[in-house]
Amino acid sequence: MSKPLIDRIPFTRIVTVLAIVFGVSLGLCGLTLVVSNGADGAGFLMGLGMLELIAMALSALGLLLTLVAWVTLAVIGSFQAKVSQPQKLFDKEDDTNLDDRENPD
């Protein structure tokens, strides 16, 4: 039997990488924006800032989508696990050894 989807996708790794990319691009973009104000080569810095802004937007979107997918699959997985649980036919106290019942001594 194949593994459930939630176990096949490495959500924790994806979330870690995207969160770090978002954090770094957020910091870099702000700094580039400040430094580019009136500096020499402002055109190059603005271009760099745009790249950082794109990285920031894409990682933020990716992070959001991954988190939503992760939570959704986790909820579906827990629901399926409940549905596919084997039904108990006997209570625990009834589940005694047949020999014990035949020979109470």
Add this chain to the structure above:
Amino acid sequence: METLAYAAGYAVFRWQQGRQGDVVSEPQRWTVLAAAAVGALVGSRLLGIAEQWPTVLEAWRTRKLAALLFAPGGKTIVGGLLGGWLGVEIAKRLSGIKQRTGDLFALPLCVGIAVGRVGCLLAGLADDTYGKPTSLPWAVNLGDGIGRHPVQVYEILFLMVVGAVVSSKVKLPEGARFRIFLGSYLAWRVAIDFLKPQPLVAGMNLIQWCCVAGLLLLALDFSRGGKAHDEQTAD
């Protein structure tokens, strides 16, 4: 430099993990890492914005608060540490991880923050982490002609000492190395931030108040840990 800080921290983390092993399995470690990354991101951003509270008030008045939230820049290490810590504790509770998982983070955090502080110093006044003016012989001029406390260098030196302590071979209880790092760093920030020109609230800046709150939480956690240990040994 920020990218280099993350890379250096991760390299040290992997090196330590390979050398001394891990108290949790690989999937559990990734759960902890993901929670730390997301918690740190949210915490550092929120405190980074709140730290500049006059700007937030102005944005609130002009109804541009949403634009400020998604504007680039404005993150803090203290917010990242506290947010990451909270994120990990929540994730551990949800996924049933009982072990203390922070020890492997102590030295990488020292290295990562120290590398990041080199970047702060090189960025100068633009980075907003500079010190107050001083006439001391080691004052640095960040381009405005004013000699200032090189607070970033002070912090790098401090982190070198803490790094040496948390990586010593002395046998310590599980989780103690991370708590030593976190406690000493928060206490350090309460002290060093008096040398930074930041907006104050009741005598201290917002980061200092968060450090005090973090230290109180750490003390609470320490006393709870001690009680739990006493109960375990009594059993």
